[in-house]
């Protein structure tokens with residue numbers, strides 16, 4: 021007969037002992053917003069300190085870069101288990117058994133290591149981009165894709181680029197649209213909305229999580245994406261190419277194409293193997309190639 025070893029996990033008493041010995045305050049007093057609920061007290065103190073220093077930076081470009089570093093840092097310092105990084109469940113305040121790594125893990129008590137890592141990484145990426153950049157314009161316009169006026173939004177940001185785009189029009193779109201009832205995008209980035217005071221537009225999300233994936237939700241999703249495509253057409257050349265990435269479980273994209281006066285000319289399968297949560301199984305997404313009908 022073969023023996024079987026049983027390993028029992030004891031709650032981590034060392035953590036509790038240390039917490040008591042040094043009288044550490046782990047939780048914040050209030051939980052009224054994201055930054056209060058999802059960060060341990062020592063982490064929140066460091067975030068506040070860093071943000072105060074950031075406000076003093078005079079050079080606007082340096083300030084933007086540091087803002088990105090801080091945003092990346094605090095995303096990685098939320099008091100969640102490693103297994104629930106993409107779908108926050110409950111804040112963790114002590115050591116826990118980690119399903120992702122198969123060992124005892126602990127929440128972060130300081131932003132320092134991520135701050136150093138993202139500072140180096142961001143500078144490295146900027147240097148790399150500086151080497152690769154060509155004499156072209158890249159611009160980010162924020163707005164509701166169903167009705168944004170691309171020409172006038174562009175005009176405000178870069179009149180030279182706007183002139184070019186109005187003359188030549190846009191050749192194509194590559195986009196990863198939201199999918200129906202899957203992710204609450206505002207909540208995923210709530211830390212940044214909270215800290216930097218960005219205006220939230222929850223009600224403009226297409227296919228929001230709270231509406232689910234029922235018949236009505238799917239219908240309103242289809243309408244939403246059709247509106248986006250029809251709005252986009254105003255700014256596209258006649259022989260445009262549109263590539264949309266979707267895990268189209270409900271087979272909605274043929275209807276969407278039809279309702280937008282488009283045809284699906286090709287479908288590419290893209291396996292998604294490396295997900296944030298390692299316990300989630302791999303799946304494939306389709307990249308739909310659409311053209312005018």
Ligand SMILES: C[S@@+](CC[C@H](N)C(=O)[O-])C[C@H]1O[C@@H](n2cnc3c(N)ncnc32)[C@H](O)[C@@H]1O
Pocket residue numbers: 163164165166195196197198199205206224225226
């Ligand atoms: C799958 S994500 C892709 C994000 C981005 N393209 C990327 O690859 O990182 C879908 C995005 O669409 C955004 N979205 C949802 N409704 C929108 C709307 N009406 N107008 C513009 N963007 C919208 C969501 O907030 C989310 O950021």
